Amino acid sequence: MPKPRIGIYGLTSCAGDQLTILNCEDEILEIASRVDIKSFCLAQTGNEETKLDIALVEGTVSTQKDLERLREIRGRASILVAMGTCACWGGMYTMRNDISRTELLKGVYGENGDKYFDSLPAQPLKNFVKVDLPITGCPIEKKWFLRIFKAFLHGDIIEVPNFSLCSECKLKENECLLVNRGIFCLGPITLAGCKARCPSHNIPCIGCHGPVDEANYAAEVNILLDKEYTLEEIKRKMGFFVFNPDIKQRQ
Amino acid sequence: MKFLKLPANNLPEFILNLRKIGEVHIPIKKGEKSFVFRKMNKPQDISLMQLDYSRTILPLKKYFYHPTETMFEFSRDGFVQPEKPPEVHDIIFGVHACDIHGVLTLDLVFSGKYRDEYYFQRRKNISLIGLSCMPDEFCFCNSMATDYVDTGFDLFFSEIPEAYLVRVGTSKGDDMLNLSRELFEEITHKDINAHKDYSITRKKAFKRSLDIRNLPEIMDLEYESNLWDELGKRCTSCGTCSMVCPTCYCYRIFDDISLDMESGRRRRQWDCCLFRDHAMVAGRHNFRQSRADRFKHRWLHKQQSFAGVFGRPSCVGCGRCIEDCPAKIDIITESNKIQGE
Structure with a gap:
């Protein structure tokens, strides 16, 4: 059987997810021997933009160029994987989507700022193309990347965590920051997978894995209002990762 | 049954002696106001013991029924059980x-x-030493008739002034006691009266109550009640109640394939019926599609359908789900509501 042809790409992003793949130090050689990596700009030269069995795409669509590139990749990939919270949900790039691009460009690049770049309100891949599989995380979890990768190669059903962070946090026997200390924590509506990395160090969850399926935003807002956080603060902090107008549209 | 008295001052020595026959686990503080059972790594750890702890974050199930475990390893040649760790006698005190x-x-x-067998191979090596307690604002074990035990412990320590009345439950418990026999004294009538007084004080200290006698029946009758939808709106399906519940036991099974594509591990992990995928089957059909359905299912199973199979609800009134629920869903308040009170 020929090896699956893989392409790994980044749109507007920090390249953290691509870097996570490179950080799989113990497994990377084995991975490379099982697939034919046609394109991976971050890691190799001589890339070949050709038909792919799997395209892994990181980042948000934030420019016209991103959009064209995404459509071009989708056009030649049998399976498209949205890699990382930005690609899956828009992530923090969507925080300023309520302000016009012109205003933002001028704010950052000066009076003529809007003349230099094309810029679109940041959006996740699935708003434009069919995404076959999301691998969320900021960055993606090495463990889940590997498990999904292996399941895919083996032809298994791909199972990813589909429950909220609180359960993983409980298994670590962390004292609940939200309940016991009244600290602003987005655990109840955030997708698990990180084994409660931050709460295990007394740092509340800011939702970097994106929202859990059917996240109960209203209930989380009520929980936080009950702890005397203002609606303004709740909106601001939720808007960081787990809740933004783009997500709302798709619920 | 055999009863003896252990002066409170002798307790540390008794616990330290237990380390001769096994690993000793004690309740210690975690964070600002939470507690966990943790292994004593050195004798000095005894100073961390919190005898008046309210409840631990995870219940004892973490010892017999691990949150994640490998069931077996497989390859093209078949499957093998993972190598068993050397058998250790664990003694959980308190x-x-x-x-x-x-x-x-x-x-x-x-x-x-x-x-x-995964459960019982650990369970058989674990001894339990009970400890009496005073209820806090979340406890309702008296309503669930789980505030006293007559079996299930090797030794049970009941607090009396400046001492413990120690009840021997098993021969293993007797052996543990004999390790430090010189620390114990015979009980007197005064001690029995003190024990009875403690019991009366404790009974009066419960602030919450739930009438479970007609609860299964009422829950059955109110299967279509709007209450479930209301609770479904408040619940975030975070799964906390399930993880911390002493009697929630559902798990999911998955295969972790190795990169060689020739072998792997079959694993299991605690699951929760509040999670959306729990009742999902082939073709993505979901028997409990809505959060309200899932909420109702969990609660009915705990208080009603478990009773149908085993003769009593599986809830033991420990109060963990009430204390830990981020949405402050309170099983007692809501049960009272459904009972029309």
Whole structure:
């Protein structure tokens, strides 16, 4: 059987997810021997933009160029994987989507700022193309990347965590920051997978894995209002990762 | 049964002596106001022991029924059980009556038609030493009739002034006691009266109550009640109640394939019926599509359908789900509501 042809790409992003793949130090050689990596700009030269069995795409669509590139990749990939919270949900790039691009460009690049770049309100891949599989995380979890990768190669059903962070946090026997200390924590509506990395160090969850399926935003807002956080603060902090107008549209 | 008295001053020495026959686990503080059972790594750890702890974050099930475990390893040649770790005798000191009832409930579940050897191979090596307690604002074990135990413990320590009245439950418990026999004294009538006084004081200290006698029936009658939708709106399906519940036992099974594509591990992990995928089957059909359905299912199973199979609800009234629910969903308030009170 020929090896699956893989392409790994980044749109507007920090390249953290691509870097996570490179950080799989113990497994990377084995991975490379099982697939034919046609394109991976971050890691190799001589890339070949050709038909792919799997395209892994990181980042948000934030420019016209991103959009064209995404459509071009989708056009030649049998399976498209949205890699990382930005690609899956828009992530923090969507925080300023309520302000016009012109205003933002001028704010950052000066009076003529809007003349230099094309810029679109940041959006996740699935708003434009069919995404076959999301691998969320900021960055993606090495463990889940590997498990999904292996399941895919083996032809298994791909199972990813589909429950909220609180359960993983409980298994670590962390004292609940939200309940016991009244600290602003987005655990109840955030997708698990990180084994409660931050709460295990007394740092509340800011939702970097994106929202859990059917996240109960209203209930989380009520929980936080009950702890005397203002609606303004709740909106601001939720808007960081787990809740933004783009997500709302798709619920 | 055999009873003896241990002066409170002798307790540390008794516990340290237990380390001669096994690993000793004690309740210690975690964070600002939470507690966990943790292994004593060195004798000095005794100073961390919190005898007046309210409840631990995870119940005892973490010891017998690991949150994640490998069931077997497989390859093209078949499957093998993972190598068993050397058998260690674990002694858990300071277990409250409700938690012992929780363990007895899990024993029932896992010893059913398909006996769960993963559970019992650990369970058989663990001894429980009970400890009396005063209820806080979340406790309702008296309503669940789990505030006293007559079985399930090797020794049970009941607090009396400046001492413990120690009840021997098993021969293993007797052996533990004999390790430090010189620390114990015979009980007197004064001690019995003190024990009875403690019991009366404790009974009066419960602030919450739930009438479970007609609860299964009412829950059945109110199967279509709007209450479930209201609760479904408040619940975030975070799964906390399930993880911390002494008697929640559901798990999911998955395969972790190795990169060689030739071998792997079959693993299991605690699951929760509040999670969306729990009742999802082939073709993505979901028997409990809405959060309200899932909420109702969990609660009915705990208080009603478990009783239908095992003769009593599986809830032991430990109060963990009430204390830990981020949405402050309170099983007592809501049960009272459904009962029309």
